[in-house]
Amino acid sequence: MLKIENLVSHYGSIEALHGISLQVGKGEMVALIGANGAGKTTLLNSISGTVTARGSIEFAGKEILREKAASIARMGLLQVPEGRHVFPGLTVEENLLVGTVAGKGLRLRPGDNSKELEMVYETFPRLKERRQQLAWSMSGGEQQMLAIGRALMGQPKLLMLDEPSMGLAPIVVEELFEKIVEINQSGVPILMVEQNARLALKVSNRAYILERGRITAEGASADLLQDPKVLEAYLGKMVSGKKDSSKREEKR
Amino acid sequence: MIVQLLVSGIAVGIVYGLIAMGMVLIFRAVGIMNFAQGDFLMFGGYFAYTFNQMLGLNIVLSLILASLCMGVIGVIFMRTSYWALRGAQAKAIIVSAMGASIVLKEGARLIWGSIPLSLDKVKEGSVTVAGATIQWQYVAIIGIALLLMLLVYLLLEKTFVGNILQAxxxxxxxxSLVGIPVIVSIGLTFFLSAALTGICGGLLAPIFFLSNTMGATAGSKAFAAIVIGGFGSVPGAIIGGLIVGLVEQFGGAYISSTYQLVLIYVVLIAFLMFRPRGLFKEKIQEKA
Known part of the structure; x- marks a missing residue:
């Protein structure tokens, strides 16, 4: 579905990504893990066209590097950005309807979206209860559900999730990830950026590890979970006898 | 006397409110106070004059055509004065809007000359209510302005296009991540804002006369209305406009017509001192 080769990206004069190659296949869930500032979000933004980059990004057999962000979204490559970015002054349902622009294009009337709405409300029943509420007034978890729901309204061919667990209580994260797995199993490939490395590796098929703008490891998620280097750097295991307290550990 | 002033105050005030609403639409869309908004009013007035006086069209039709022309000017303004600078600091865009304001002002003088002009009223004559003589034009202004406000409200809050503009x-x-071409959406907002403000020029012209400098005064009154009402709030802009209009009319009659503008600024300063956030809160608040 998505094939990235030798991607280089700049922020001003600083090179943030130094030649990234990455692939997401049909129906796959791929995790991208790495520390703060490694370039994970820059990579997603380069794919979605909101940051300019060099190299090659092929989506559904088409080169999209030079495409504008809005047209990439309308091709079905949808990003749920970090910090959720719900439209704060619109109601839940209005947020969802605006999400249909990606799948059905810009138009004067929304038309019939009951099928999409039903599907999203089935996945996230909480959104149905709150459909007349303004998005800014919802909790973080509900906003994350809305952000993902809005992307689903656009009939995604590939979904990119940026830090879906950020700022959420562990129990909410658990519920959310069940839904994310459900969405993936319904046939939508997912590329997920996640700081909670253990969780990301548990739910994904494959993973890439990004360090200072380079991919330093890749492979099946199950293998990476056993890799001592990964364990030490990202999973807070006491391999060297000292606990790394700077990494978040999944609380269970 | 009081009834007369009340009606004229509301009529003038609601027009200021409408101009302020146009400014708020742009402010909410791009985060910039458009200092050329008053000149949209002036230019719209001249368009109405052209259709009404030079081509002899009916005034209502002239107002509609003038409004559409101003919408197009608004889109051109967006493309030339805002879009290229959208990544730059706000002050760059403000300066470029001021430049556009000069272009519009001097352009109007080149095209229509500098002699004050007038055009037809929507309805001539007056009506006597409770001993007060009220010009039909004021009544027409209030009616048209209310209708426009209602239409904008319905468009923004109740339609899909409105949701997209708000988003x-x-x-x-x-x-852009949900597939909305931002330039189209922003362009439509500028169209709407300029069209609304443009129609005001044609409504005010029979009362104040049309001149190429009327934009600056009307623009500053609309700005005062925005500050009084609460920055970024549409209902606030309308109420603020009414306050400014009433202060202007009553102050002009009972205190001094020379100091009308000064009185407005006194009220503005009073609001800044005692209620600096204005009358209305924004719909979107920070979560505690």
């Missing part, structure tokens, strides 16, 4: 105003980055 773009609230988060441009996210709108």
């Amino acid at each position: 773009t105003a609230q988060d441009q980055y996210m709108s």
Whole structure:
């Protein structure tokens, strides 16, 4: 579905990504893990066209590097950005309807979206209860559900999730990830950026590890979970006898 | 006397409110106070004059045509004065809007000359209510302005297009991620804003006369209305406009017509001192 080769990206004069190659296949869930500032979000933004980059990004057999962000979204490559970015002054349902622009294009009337709405409300029943509420007034978890729901309204061919667990209580994260797995199993490939490395590796098929703008490891998620280097750097295991307290550990 | 002043105050005030609403639409969409908004009013007035006096069309039709022409000017303004600078600091865009304001002002003088002009009233004559003589034009202005406000409200709050415009105003980055071409959405907002303000020029012209400098005064009154009402709030802009209009009319009659503008600024300063956030809160608040 998505094939990235030798991607280089700049922020001003600083090179943030130094030649990234990455692939997401049909129906796959791929995790991208790495520390703060490694370039994970820059990579997603380069794919979605909101940051300019060099190299090659092929989506559904088409080169999209030079495409504008809005047209990439309308091709079905949808990003749920970090910090959720719900439209704060619109109601839940209005947020969802605006999400249909990606799948059905810009138009004067929304038309019939009951099928999409039903599907999203089935996945996230909480959104149905709150459909007349303004998005800014919802909790973080509900906003994350809305952000993902809005992307689903656009009939995604590939979904990119940026830090879906950020700022959420562990129990909410658990519920959310069940839904994310459900969405993936319904046939939508997912590329997920996640700081909670253990969780990301548990739910994904494959993973890439990004360090200072380079991919330093890749492979099946199950293998990476056993890799001592990964364990030490990202999973807070006491391999060297000292606990790394700077990494978040999944609380269970 | 009081009834007369009340009606004229409301009529003038609601027009200021309408101009202020146009400014707020742009402010919410791009985060910039458009200092050329008053000149949209002036230019719209001249368009109405052209259709009404030079081509001899009916005044209502002239107002509609003038409004559409101003919408197009608004889109051109967006493309030339805002779009290229959208990544730059706000002050760059403000300066470029001021430049556009000079272009519009001097352009109007080149095209229509500098002699004050007038055009037809929507309805001639007057009516006597409770001993007060009220010009029909004031009544017509109030009616038209209320209708326009209602239409804008319905468009923004009740339609899909309105949702898209609001979404773009609230988060441009996210709108492009759901596939909205931001330039189209922003362009439509500028169209709407300029069309609304343009029609006001044609409504005010029979009362104040049309001149190429009327934009600056009307623009500053609309700005005062926005500050009084609460920055970024549409209902606030309308109420603020009414306050400014009433202060102007009553102050002009009972205190001094020379100091009308000064009185407005006194009220403005009083609001800044005692209620600096204005009358209305924004719909979107920070979560505690």
